[in-house]
Amino acid sequence: MSDPLESTTGIALAEPPTPAAAAPPSPAAFDPRFAPEEPWRFAPVYPFPRLELVSGKGARVVDRTGRSYLDFVSGIAVNALGHCPPVVTRAIARQARELVHCSNLFANRPAVRLAEALATATGYPRVFFCNSGTEAIEAALKFARARASQRPGRDVVAFRGGFHGRTAFALATTWQPSYREPFEPLVPGVRFGDYNDVAGLDALFDNRVAAVIVEPVQGEAGAIPATAEFLAAVRAKATAVGAALIFDEVQSGMGRCGRLLAQEHYAVRGDLTVLSKALGGGMPLGAVLMTEDVARTLTPGMHGCTFGGNPLVTTAGLAVLDRVSRPATLSRVRSRSRELLRGLAAIVSRHPSVALARGLGLLTAIELAPDAPFDPPALVRACREHGLLVVRGGDRAVRLLPPLVVTSQEIAEALERLEAAIASLETPRPTAGEVG
Numbered sequence: 484m485s486d487p488l489e490s491t492t493g494i495a496l497a498e499p500p501t502p503a504a505a506a507p508p509s510p511a512a513f514d515p516r517f518a519p520e521e522p523w524r525f526a527p528v529y530p531f532p533r534l535e536l537v538s539g540k541g542a543r544v545v546d547r548t549g550r551s552y553l554d555f556v557s558g559i560a561v562n563a564l565g566h567c568p569p570v571v572t573r574a575i576a577r578q579a580r581e582l583v584h585c586s587n588l589f590a591n592r593p594a595v596r597l598a599e600a601l602a603t604a605t606g607y608p609r610v611f612f613c614n615s616g617t618e619a620i621e622a623a624l625k626f627a628r629a630r631a632s633q634r635p636g637r638d639v640v641a642f643r644g645g646f647h648g649r650t651a652f653a654l655a656t657t658w659q660p661s662y663r664e665p666f667e668p669l670v671p672g673v674r675f676g677d678y679n680d681v682a683g684l685d686a687l688f689d690n691r692v693a694a695v696i697v698e699p700v701q702g703e704a705g706a707i708p709a710t711a712e713f714l715a716a717v718r719a720k721a722t723a724v725g726a727a728l729i730f731d732e733v734q735s736g737m738g739r740c741g742r743l744l745a746q747e748h749y750a751v752r753g754d755l756t757v758l759s760k761a762l763g764g765g766m767p768l769g770a771v772l773m774t775e776d777v778a779r780t781l782t783p784g785m786h787g788c789t790f791g792g793n794p795l796v797t798t799a800g801l802a803v804l805d806r807v808s809r810p811a812t813l814s815r816v817r818s819r820s821r822e823l824l825r826g827l828a829a830i831v832s833r834h835p836s837v838a839l840a841r842g843l844g845l846l847t848a849i850e851l852a853p854d855a856p857f858d859p860p861a862l863v864r865a866c867r868e869h870g871l872l873v874v875r876g877g878d879r880a881v882r883l884l885p886p887l888v889v890t891s892q893e894i895a896e897a898l899e900r901l902e903a904a905i906a907s908l909e910t911p912r913p914t915a916g917e918v919g
């Protein structure tokens with residue numbers, strides 16, 4: 484294990500705080516696979532220290548001790564083409580030698596080409612580029628309010644369980660109270676309804692509603708797909724009161740659900756659709772797709788973004804979109820999805836601690852039974868010990884988000900590791916007296 488105070492930058496690191504001032508060391512602090520400096524050096528907004536990854540190829544990553552894992556997190560649905568896909572790495576290396584950044588005071592060809600490719604692939608004629616999911620949601624909500632400038636109200640409808648990001652407006656539409664409450668007051672005017680509750684929509688919509696924001700599949704809540712009736716009813720209500728429908732496809736879009744946009748499964752279109760995560764192939768890129776009707780109300784200077792759509796990230800976006808929008812890629816995602824969901828259902832049938840499996844495409848999850856003898860973080864840890872990376876979703880679920888290029892063999896391997904991890908938690912460990 485390397486010395487935790489050794490600097491890889493050549494800059495001498497200060498001593499960590501005295502033990503009295505530092506967080507109490509967790510067992511993970513002594514795990515050679517974890518980055519030992521993190522508890523002292525980073526803002527404590529993540530659980531530190533974390534497993535330190537050093538390289539990746541396809542669906543596999545390697546930690547600092549050289550151990551390999553099957554990666555069913557994919558950077559939280561970012562690495563759609565797996566780790567370091569040559570088609571992306573070659574494209575960005577080439578572009579980095581030409582022009583990396585020039586600001587939105589100037590046009591750049593990769594951004595123009597990506598805007599055109601997105602319009603052709605999705606049918607939304609206009610786009611605004613930025614750097615992340617939350618920024619793109621922020622922009623979409625602002626655009627929807629701008630569109631409603633002549634209306635009696637500017638309220639926004641959002642849904643319980645929804646996650647839309649961490650900046651003020653996106654956070655105001657995010658359900659999880661523990662994410663919102665430390666930062667209130669946020670942007671006012673947001674009303675929450677129950678996801679998939681068609682009957683409840685009547686009470687939510689009136690002519691003061693400017694926008695409704697919804698995920699076709701709630702990702703962070705644990706891969707919960709909307710029902711077709713619900714999305715159709717949301718569209719109808721939005722149209723009836725003149726509100727803009729914003730589809731948050733930050734997680735569900737870019738082929739993850741087996742169609743380029745998850746909304747295609749439902750044959751319901753938004754006025755705005757937000758993409759990020761997979762779009763940049765690991766580079767920070769967000770996009771707000773919109774109709775001409777929405778774009779019409781925007782004017783120069785109303786919104787902007789220094790880095791948004793720079794030539795480097797849009798080059799990556801073009802390479803990803805080209806691969807992900809191919810019918811063969813999407814059909815392969817649907818086939819792998821059937822294998823994964825079938826395997827997860829089989830695990831449910833064999834393990835009473837797992838209540839159900841669900842998802843759409845390769846946005847999938849298992850939900851633990853209320854009386855399971857372990858919780859989702861314990862299962863995430865056990866999976867890691869079995870060489871499989873997964874991520875929590877909602878209060879009781881664990882998500883599996885393999886790259887879209889995952890093979891049948893890798894899915895079978897992941898299912899085996901997941902089941903072994905579950906079995907290890909279901910079997911009580913023998914106490915000292917029981918051994919031998």
Ligand code: PLP
Pocket residue numbers: 559615616617618620646647648649698702703731732733734735759760
């Ligand atoms: N919307 C959805 C559906 C998401 O899943 C996320 C992130 O997980 C976001 C928005 C926010 O994206 P970002 O973390 O890039 O700001």
